[in-house]
Each structure stands twice: as C-alpha cells, then as structure tokens.
Amino acid sequence: MNSATLTLSGVTRRFKDVYALNNLDLTVGAGELVALLGPSGCGKTTALRIIAGLDRADEGQVLVRGESIDKLPAHKRNMGMVFQSYSLFPNLNAEENVAFGLRMRGASKAQRRDRAHELLNLVGLDHHAKRFTHQLSGGQQQRVALARALAFEPDLLLLDEPLSALDAKVRANLRDEIRALQIKTGTTTIFVTHDQEEAMSMSDRVAVMNGGKIAQIAEPDVLYHTPANEFVAGFVGQMNRIPAQISGSKARVLESDVDAKFDWETQPAEAVALVRPEAIEVTPAPNGNATVVARAFLGPMSKVMLQTTQGFSFDASMTSDQSASLHSGDSVNVSIKPGQYLVVPA
Amino acid sequence: MKRIRIANLPLMVALTIAGLFVLFPLGSATEFSFRTPVSGGHGLANYVWFFTAPDFGHYLWISFILAVSAAGILLVLLVPTAVWLNLGGHKVRPFVEFITLLPLVIPVVALAIGAQTSLPDFAQTNEFVLAFMYAVLALPYAYRTLDTGLKAVPLRTITEAARGLGAGWFRTIVQVVTPVIRSTVLASLFMTLALSLGEFTLTSLLHWDTFTTWVTTMSQSNILGAIALSVFSLVAVFVLLLGIGAFVRPVSNQAAAEED
Ligand SMILES: Nc1ncnc2c1ncn2[C@@H]1O[C@H](COP(=O)(O)OP(=O)(O)O)[C@@H](O)[C@H]1O
Ligand SMILES: [Mg+2]
Numbered sequence: 001m002n003s004a005t006l007t008l009s010g011v012t013r014r015f016k017d018v019y020a021l022n023n024l025d026l027t028v029g030a031g032e033l034v035a036l037l038g039p040s041g042c043g044k045t046t047a048l049r050i051i052a053g054l055d056r057a058d059e060g061q062v063l064v065r066g067e068s069i070d071k072l073p074a075h076k077r078n079m080g081m082v083f084q085s086y087s088l089f090p091n092l093n094a095e096e097n098v099a100f101g102l103r104m105r106g107a108s109k110a111q112r113r114d115r116a117h118e119l120l121n122l123v124g125l126d127h128h129a130k131r132f133t134h135q136l137s138g139g140q141q142q143r144v145a146l147a148r149a150l151a152f153e154p155d156l157l158l159l160d161e162p163l164s165a166l167d168a169k170v171r172a173n174l175r176d177e178i179r180a181l182q183i184k185t186g187t188t189t190i191f192v193t194h195d196q197e198e199a200m201s202m203s204d205r206v207a208v209m210n211g212g213k214i215a216q217i218a219e220p221d222v223l224y225h226t227p228a229n230e231f232v233a234g235f236v237g238q239m240n241r242i243p244a245q246i247s248g249s250k251a252r253v254l255e256s257d258v259d260a261k262f263d264w265e266t267q268p269a270e271a272v273a274l275v276r277p278e279a280i281e282v283t284p285a286p287n288g289n290a291t292v293v294a295r296a297f298l299g300p301m302s303k304v305m306l307q308t309t310q311g312f313s314f315d316a317s318m319t320s321d322q323s324a325s326l327h328s329g330d331s332v333n334v335s336i337k338p339g340q341y342l343v344v345p346a
Numbered sequence: 347m348k349r350i351r352i353a354n355l356p357l358m359v360a361l362t363i364a365g366l367f368v369l370f371p372l373g374s375a376t377e378f379s380f381r382t383p384v385s386g387g388h389g390l391a392n393y394v395w396f397f398t399a400p401d402f403g404h405y406l407w408i409s410f411i412l413a414v415s416a417a418g419i420l421l422v423l424l425v426p427t428a429v430w431l432n433l434g435g436h437k438v439r440p441f442v443e444f445i446t447l448l449p450l451v452i453p454v455v456a457l458a459i460g461a462q463t464s465l466p467d468f469a470q471t472n473e474f475v476l477a478f479m480y481a482v483l484a485l486p487y488a489y490r491t492l493d494t495g496l497k498a499v500p501l502r503t504i505t506e507a508a509r510g511l512g513a514g515w516f517r518t519i520v521q522v523v524t525p526v527i528r529s530t531v532l533a534s535l536f537m538t539l540a541l542s543l544g545e546f547t548l549t550s551l552l553h554w555d556t557f558t559t560w561v562t563t564m565s566q567s568n569i570l571g572a573i574a575l576s577v578f579s580l581v582a583v584f585v586l587l588l589g590i591g592a593f594v595r596p597v598s599n600q601a602a603a604e605e606d
Contacts, residue, residue, distance in 0.1 A: 074510055075513055077510075089522060149510075
C-alpha cells in the first residue's frame, strides 16, 4: 500500500443520543478509491461531511498526509465533493461552474477557461460548456459536478452517492467513467454508496459500514469470499443460510462435517452456515440429499433452486452448461466446496 | 416562429378573454381620461390639471420614498431570515411563518388604533412611521414570495458545494447566494413596492397624506381628472416595476438554448 493520504482515527459524531459515527477508523492510501458501503443511516454521509469539513467530529481526528486538518475550515481543505442531489450553481453555465474552484484560488481568466474545457472534455461535455443547469440532464449535471470537483486538482475526491438519482443505464455508464477518470487523474477518492454492486465493481477497497462503524474493509474479492461477519456476508452478494449442527470444533452442514472456525466465546447450540450460491456443488444422484425445484436461466450463468430432504431451500449458481442436465424434480447430491462458507450462531 | 399546438388552444382562448377583461376597461378609462367636455374633443387638459396641481410632485415623492423604505426594511429583515431558515431545517420555522401571517389576521383598523395608542410621540409625529407600517402590511406577501422562491433552489447543497470549492463564508454569500436568490428577492421587493404605493386605508386612518390619499381628495372635485390620475398611477407603477426589473435581471435565463 502507498503512503496514507487520509486517516480517520476514533472519529465519533453524536446527534443527541444517536451515534452517527462510533469510533470510526479508516485509512486511505494515495491514489486509492475506497467505497464506503452500507445501509441508509449507517453514517456514510456524516463521515464524508466530517472529512470535507462541513461537519465536526465530537471526538477523534482527521489527518491528511499525517497532519491534522480538524482546525481547517471546509474552504481551505482542498477537497472536491460531488453531492447526491444536484448542486451546480444555477446562475453559472457549465464552464463557469467547472472554473469556480480555480476562480477561488485566483487563477487567471485564460487558465480557468482552458482548464474548464480540459475537464469538460474529459467528462465528454465540452460541447455543452455554455449550458446552464436547467438545460442539462441529471447525468450531465453530475458529470459537470465531477469536472468541477476535479478541476482544481483536489487532494481528495469525495463522492456522496453521485449516481443514486440517475436511471440504471446512465448510472452504469457513469460508474465506469468515474473509475476510469479516477485512475487517469490518480485522485485519491472516497465513494459513498448503498449499492453493493457499485461499490464492488469500482473500488480498490470496500469499507462496509454498519451503525457508525466499519464492519470490514478489504478488497472486493476478499470481502466477497471471506466476509468477517454475518452482516458483511449478507450485505455483499447473495448468501444462503443453511442450518448447521455444532459438535466440538466441527459443524455438520448438508450431511458433511466442516471446520466451524468459531470466533465466538460460548459455543451455540444452533448455528447456520452462510454459503454463496456458487460455492454449492450439485451432482446428479438417484438417491441424493436434495431435489431440484426450478432452474432460472440468466445468460452465461443459471440459478438452480434446491430443497433438501429435510425441507429447507437454497440456491446454487453454476454455468448454464453445467445446469443444462438438471430438471425440476431431479434428485441430486449437494455439498459445500471446501473453505467457502462461514458458520455463525443462528 | 414556433407552431401553435392544438393543446395550447384553450390556454390561448383563456388568455385572450382574460386579456380583454383587463384591457377593455383600461382602454376605456384611458380614452375617457383624454376627453375635454368643453370642446367635446380629446386633449391633455385632465393630465395638465393634476400635473400642475401644487402638491402633485410633493405627494408622489413622499409615496415613493415611503414605498422604497418599506421595501428596504423588509429586505434587511426578511432576506437573512429566509436564507437562514432555508440553510438548515430550523425549529423556529413554524414560529416565523406564524408571525408573518399575523398582518393578514389583524384588521388594519386594529393596527391603526394600536399605532395611535402605543407608539411614542416622536413616532406619532414623523411621517416615516408609515414605512414601517407598510412593511408590516406587506410582510405576509413579501415573506411568502421569498420563501417559495428560496425553497425552489437547493440553497444548502449549493452553499456547501461553494465552501468545498474554496469559497469562504463571505464569498459564498456574495458570489453564490446573492446571485442565486436575486430574482426571488426582486419579486418580493416588487410585491412590497406595489402594495406600499397603493396603500390607502391605514394611511388615511392615521391621518397622513400620501399620493393615494391626495388622489382621493383631488378626485372629489374633478371626475375626469381623477380618472386621468388613476391611469397615470397605473402606468407609473408599471414603468417603475419594469425599470427595476430591467435593471436587475436574473442571469440564469440569458443563455440561448442550443440544440443537442
Ligand atoms: N443533522 C442531523 N441531525 C440529526 N441526526 C442526523 C443528522 N445527520 C445525520 N443524522 C443521523 O445520523 C445517522 C447517520 O446519517 P447519515 O450519515 O446521513 O447516513 P447515511 O449517509 O449512511 O445514510 C442517521 O441516523 C441520521 O438520522
Ligand atoms: Mg447519505
């Protein structure tokens, strides 16, 4: 990892008796894109606003390159921010909006114009430079907002659900564009979202937040394959919950013994194994432990819905080629691929 | 030229009827005001009559100054209040809204008696007290115009964006908030000006003389002159508002819409 550009240590923010942030620690390396992912109300916006200086922490510190910026007002922090709702200045056109940060920094008129056009070009909107907010679509407005936030080469780019007000197709395009632009400019970025697909697909690392804390922070694939706890497992990707019987350090799941890898203090009587659909092995067998309920074709992959002989249901995911021989009512043997599960108390 | 769509037809008809409804009496009044009964023809006699009346300029000026002062008072009081209310979800909003509605609920007579019984002497003897009274009367309209306009822009996000981009509070207010709210503030100013210029009841109850009370007094002696005066007042107010409007035009609509 590169040197840390941003460090939050023990940041706490209370609103009356609600802890919006509860002793939050976070480190973001230079040039890195970290997503803050979590359900609504978990404190993502509050974290971003404290980093930007638009809100104050009750406790804890915010450091940029090792130096505390807690005393620095928002306008001296050199951070580019894109908001969830539209935030362009309605009295300025796209070019003037993008140039605003440079104007505040005393750049000359010519410099401002050149840089604004350079940035509008990057977001593909140079031909709309003279347009005002009300003449731009939602996606275009967010592009201009992005150009505006990048124009003055901020130390940090802060994006607060910039895509959530856009329709699905624009959202997917803009997501890829933001990532490409972020890599190209090398801007250290924090991307706030409640959409796990968005977070997983565009980040170097994802910080899953819950109740004002970071539940786990890791690379997307690590997060997906080895979630630290049930919350992360449930929030990222699809997850089956399959009953498990504990005996000693082993758990019995789908009639085979797996290593329970306990990390809880007292051993529970009841437990569940959290298993990804693609970690379930399905082989046709005349007197197997499960039956095929239905099959859903999803292009290259298919989802196969299964029910065990004990009567609980779960999904398996496999390539459509593999699923071609499976039909409703078929008897199959199901097992869990080694290591790809998490056993937690029920 | 844009094609006129069929869907617009009812609107056009309604506008025409409404237009006629307003313009016909106005046109008639204007025509009437130019009549000269002695010769039976048309002329400027009625206008000359009031223009040359000794107090015409004096009262016009008083009304103008009072209206501008009332607008100024409301500007200073209301703009910061409304901006502040729209920057944060403040708990005092219902209270402020209640206060601004009071002038609609309290009868003007009560206001006048209140002013006469409880204001200190220096305020009773100074005509300028009317400016404050007008401000009170225009308060509900001015505040509502301002608040509705401000609610239409995401003022809070915009100011936060400005600060994030490097503008301190002062520059945020001067370079971002002011231009954004200018047209709304202007609309609310117009409202106050128009209401103050036409105020009669309270002025007359308090025994002050302004242009409106002077017009009433004058009309009693010359009916054609009174109509000429009314036409003049209408045109004057219209020109005044138009003038201010052109002087401070909202910027956001200047750009010509380009094609994709
Ligand atoms: N200005 C505020 N006043 C009171 N409570 C707030 C305020 N801002 C946020 N909160 C509370 O703090 C918690 C976290 O909010 P927020 O950071 O906006 O969450 P997120 O962006 O993850 O949806 C929520 O419970 C929210 O109600
Ligand atoms: Mg939020």
